[in-house]
Every structure is written in structure tokens, then in C-alpha cells.
Amino acid sequence: MNGFDYRGNELFVENVPVKKIVESMGSPVYIYSEKALRDSLSAYQEAFSGHRTIIAYAMKANGNLKILSLLGKMGAGADVVSGGELFRARTAGIPVEKIVFAGVGKTDVEMREALDAGILMFNIESSMELERLSRVAVSMGKTAPVALRVNPDVDPKTHPYISTGLKKSKFGIPMDQALEEYKKAARLPGIRIVGIHQHIGSQLTEISPFRDAFDRMVAFARLLKENGIGVSWMDLGGGLGIRYDNEKPPTPKEISHEILSRMKGLDAGVILEPGRSIVGNAGMLVTRVQYLKETAVKMFYIADAGMNDLIRPSLYGAFHDLWPVEKRSGKGRKGDLVGPVCETGDFLVQDRELPPVEPGDLLAVMSAGAYGFAMASNYNARPRPAEILVSGDRFSVIRARETYQDLIRGEGIV
Template sequence: MHHFEFRDGTLFAEEIAVNELADTYGTPLYVYSAATFKRHFEAFDSAFDGLEHMTCYSVKANSNLSVLKLLASMGAGMDIVSGGELYRALKAGVSPEKIVYSGVGKSANEIREALAADILMFNVESLAELEKINDIAEQEGKVARVSFRINPDVDPKTHPYISTGMKKNKFGLDMEHSLKAYSRAVELPAIEPIGMDCHIGSQLTSIEPFLEALDKLLNFNEKLKGMGIEIKYLDLGGGLGITYDEEEPPHPKAFGEALTEKLKDLPMTVILEPGRVIAGNAGIMVTEVLYTKETPSKSFVIVDGAMNDLVRPSLYDSFHRIGEAEQHGRDERDVDVVGPICESGDFLARDRQLPWVHQGERLVCYSAGAYGFTMSSNYNSRRRACELIVDGDKVTVARKRESYEDLIANEL
């Protein structure tokens, strides 16, 4: 569900017409709905009311400071994967005890920063990382709380680029090496193992892979008990999908019920790390038609939004629904919606049936709130887009559009 809807043929973001926003702030433009963020977080978090739990929003999905502040105000913790995301989470007012640090390649400086902040725990992904964290914690006179990311070898049946829980993936430790890691952690003077972690992938449209992974984790926990290791936190990651096209992902309530049934008698705090399911449908990207072009074999709609603004179609061949900001009732044509970048891979949609549009009109890419702006770049020296948050009839400029001066500010 989201709060982008048509009224008399005009698309509104909550109480403001999208074309009005584009007139004022220009395009390409990211527009987020505060009401949708709130609704999605509440729906997800409340689905686990039957468990002792913590919902740690996955910052990489959408790391805008205003978004993080909004979610933090609702009690969200944060799942981070870099020192920059730690910095953002702390700036947004998130309590360090609600921050979990994931990722396969934490640098020494990033580890020091997280120890100084006294975050809840590191999700450790290799034995070498464990040793590095211990060494740094000893130097700093601290004890690092850790969990290990266990790779359960479960096929999440998603895009191979966003599958993370199989043997061939770079993430986590297999079961055998995980046991060795916990055994070693107990020996290390500056390490306290308090959790188990598992994240099998993103954009999952079925509960079954989660449950298969959970069964393996619960069996693994019995082995840890036999080693005298008590686990306080079970981090099940995120990955619940959203509807881009015709997907039918489970509702968070069904997801929560399934997990609660398995975990209700377990004396652990469950950590969830939703990202896309919170942010995805809370945002759109608005783009303006620059030109239309017809060749003997193809019709093109050339827009000012490009792969540097929304890379998912080019990177994953992902589908984003595209529609008019103002409905005109024209006949549909088979078109490619493409951007100005000098790459054949610069497209937002290919072979898509869309109403024919005219120069100066606006198109909207839906479900762009997650992995949209956060994956954007300055390729072709293009300035990154403006981000807005609409809350009823109020607009917050969450990020101003970059200037040409911004492009070269750090170049000497």
C-alpha cells in the first residue's frame, strides 16, 4: 500500500499534486511519502508483537537522514554496513544499543568507530574479521559484542545478484566454520558472542526459504548450547519482497505469524532487518519527457531521468511500473523509456506498453523508494536528484539537488 493516487486524472503524493512538485523542484525528482513509511513500519513491526523483538531498518535501502529520523522517531533500530551508515544513524538520533553492524569488509577504522559508539553488536562474517575485531577491541580497552552470520545454504529463489545465503555467495560462514568461529570467540579476551545472524537474500516472495533457514539455525543453536554458549539475540535479517510488477509477496502479518509460531518459546530477542519492504513503495521518481523518437523498428521516449538516477533496470533488468503524472487518455504504444546517458544500457523500461506522451510531460517510476537514490551516481557528470518528503500538505527538502560546484568540490 502507498499514498500515491490519482484524483481526477492527476497523480498526488498524499495531498500535493506530483506535477506541482516537479514544477517547483525540477526533475528528475525523488518523492517520498511519510505516511507510507509510517504505515509500512507499523505493519511490519506490529507483526512481531508476540515476540521479544527489535526492528532494525536496513539503512542501505534508503539512507536519507530525514527518512532515518522519521523511522527512529517510531522506535526503529538500524542495520548498517559501513562507517558512513553508522554516522548517519547516530546523526538521526538512533540509540547505539539499537544498531547492528553487518557486512563482509569492515575496515579497522570502521570497527574502531563502532566500538567507540558502543553499538549492540557486530555481525561477523569471517574468522579473519573476528581476529581483527578482537585485536582492535583489546587496543581500545573494550569488549566487542558479536554474532556470526551463518550461511545456511538456502536458495531464496531471487535474483542471483541479491541472493546471499548460498554456499557460492561471499557472505557469512557455513555451519562447520561457524562452530569453529564460536569456539574461537569464547577464547578471545575482547569478544563476547551474544547472537546468531542469518540473511539469505533480498526481494523474497515466499516465506518458505526463511523457515528453512530458521530450522537450520535452531538446530545449530542446540549445538551452541552443548558448547555452553548462550545466544541472546537471533538476527534473521530482512529480504521480504514488495510488488514491482505482478509479484505476490507475503504480507508482514503472515510472515510474523509464521516466525512467531516457531520462536514463541525461545528465550531470545529476535532482530529483523527490513529495508525494501519499508521503503520501496514509499517513494517514486519523477522524470520529464525531453523528446520522443520513432524509428522504423522502435519508438523511444527520452526522459531526463537516467541510469545514474535509477540504476536497478540497467543493473538487474528490474521492472519498475511507469505511468503518467497526468492522465491524458491517449492510445498506448510499445516504447523504450530511455535516459540521456551515453550507454545502450541506459533505460528505465524496454518494450513497455505506455500511453504516448509529449515533450515536457512527466512520467513516474513507482517503487523507487528503496535502492533508488542510494544507488545513484554522478556518471556523465550528472548532478544527483533532489529528494522530497511529503507529509500531508507539507513538503520537506530532504536533499537539495546537487550543483555543478558540488560535482567538483572534492577535486584538487
């Protein structure tokens, strides 16, 4: 993994030994590589360099302010899905003219905030939302720039919980209603049509669903044009997968080829919303093994990180590779790496051959940069871990470990 490697038996992030970070910051701890972050954004920027393009980083994957600011300074915009994300993106200095706002449940307040900010466009997910946005914009004496999120009914061949472009999904406007909705949008006083949007799912590892979706979107853009509705942006969403295990997802270059070869004659800029493929393999979660416990049927390795820190294994049965921070000799054993949370579903690894491990050892749960900290919770009153960014020979705290006081902030005993 770019930025994460062994020197001898010791795991390093760039030039810093992981053990050194944990000695001063404790565990569990998220550690990111600045180089890996920069390289993954650059790969997109280079792939689309000949075309008017905004890489609107899907910050739901990891909304840490420092990461946002680093990506923003490199030229990224942001795909936001709530008022809170808009606030974070702006606080991190992402320019509003590179911010797009998606999500099925935008409230009046969120609409007003985004209109006040002057974002690039709203990605509208239903007919009612379109009408409401028009009313809100008119009440503010503004027109809202919009794209309609069109649901192309393409199977992304990924986990059902992260498939978003199927007919049965709650996202977007069905393809067969989209032209009528665009015509309606063109009539609404508070709406200005600027784009088309789609996003079919996450952790896509094959090129064919992208191809199908791009074909449908481009055909739809041409249909709109024939109906006198031009768009200046094609927002083709995110979803490019990463290698967790032995997947071989397409590269941004391959995606750009598929997109740009279809865009001829459309005269529109491209917006992409990658999240996971920017941060996923730029981060890991390091945990310390507390106890070993053998039962008649299973070997449990009990760690200080659990589903509250990284929920992907519990939620999706997701695979994360496990690397020892210091390699030991000897033979590993099959078992579960579980957390301290009071749920049977609290595991990071299940029924897998683990490296040789003793109590007190540190293990790195790899590929945890996306939907890791972002989905962490305080369940069981567990403070969320620190986040550390390694840049060459240095490391810095980009989010302090939460304290017990953080756990009760805002509460009171009346």
C-alpha cells in the same frame, strides 16, 4: 500504492499534486510519502509486538537523514554496513543500542568507530574478521559484542546479484564451520557472543526460503545451547520483497508467525533488518520526457532521468511500473523509456507498452524508494536529484538537488 493515487487524471502523493512539486523543485525528483513509510514500519512493529524485537532498518536501501530520523523516532534501529552508514545513523539520532553492523570488509577504523560508539552488535562474516575484531577490541580495552553471520545455504529464489545465503556467496560463515567459529569466538579475549545472524537475500516473494532459513537458524541456536553457548539475539536479516509488478510477497505478519512459532524455549530477542519492504513502495522517481525518437525497430522515449538516478533496471533488469503524472486519452505505444546517459544500458523501461506520452510530459517511475537514490551516481557529471517528503498537505525538501559546484567539491587543479 499506499500514499500514491489519482484524483481525476492527476497523480497525487497523499494530498499534494505531483505536478505542483515538480513545478517548484524541477525534475528528475524523488518523492516519498511519510504515511507509506510509517505504515510499513508499523506493520512490522505490530506483527512482532508480543516479542522482544528490534526492527533494525537496513539503511542501505535509503539512507536519507530525514527518513532515518522519522523511522528512528518511531522506534526503529539500523542495520549498517560501513563507517559512513554508522555516521549517518547516529547523525539521524538512531540509538546506538539498536545498531547492528554487517558487511564482509570491515576495516580497523570502522571497527574502532563502532566500538567507540557502543553499538548493539557486530555481525561477523569470516574467521579472520573475528580475530581482527578481537585484537582491535583488546587494544581499546573493550570486548566487542558479536553475532556470527551464518550462511544457511538456502536458495532465496531471487535475482542472483541479490542472493546472499547460498554456499557460493561471499557472505557469512558456512553452516558446517559455524559451530567451530563460535567456539573460537568464546575463547577470544576481545569477543563477547550475543547473537546469531543470517540474511539470505533481497526481494524474496515466497515464504518457503524464509521457512527453510529460519528452521536452520533455530536448529543451530539449539546446537549452540547444547554446547554451552547461549545467545540473547536472533538476527534474522531482511529480504522481504515488495510488489513492483504483480508479485505477492508475504506480509510481516506472516513472517512473524513463521519466526515466533519456531522460537519457543530459546529465550532470545528477535532482530529484523528490513530495507526494501520499509521504503520501496514509499517512493517514486518523477522524470520529464524530453524527446520521442522512432527508429526502424524501436520507439524511444527520452527522459531527463537515467541509470545515474535509478540503476535497478540497468543492473538487474528490474521492473518498475510507470504512471503518467497526468493521464492523457488515446492509445499508448510499445517502446523504451531511456535516459540521457551515454550507455546503451541506460534505460528505465524496456520493450513495454507505455501510456500515451508527449514531449514535456511527466512520468512517475514507481516503487523507487529503495535502492533508488541510495545507488544514484554522478556518472556523466549529472547532479543527483532532489528528494522530497510529502506529509499530508505539505511537502518538504529532505535533500536538495545537487549543483555543479557539488560535482567538483574536493577536487583541485594543481
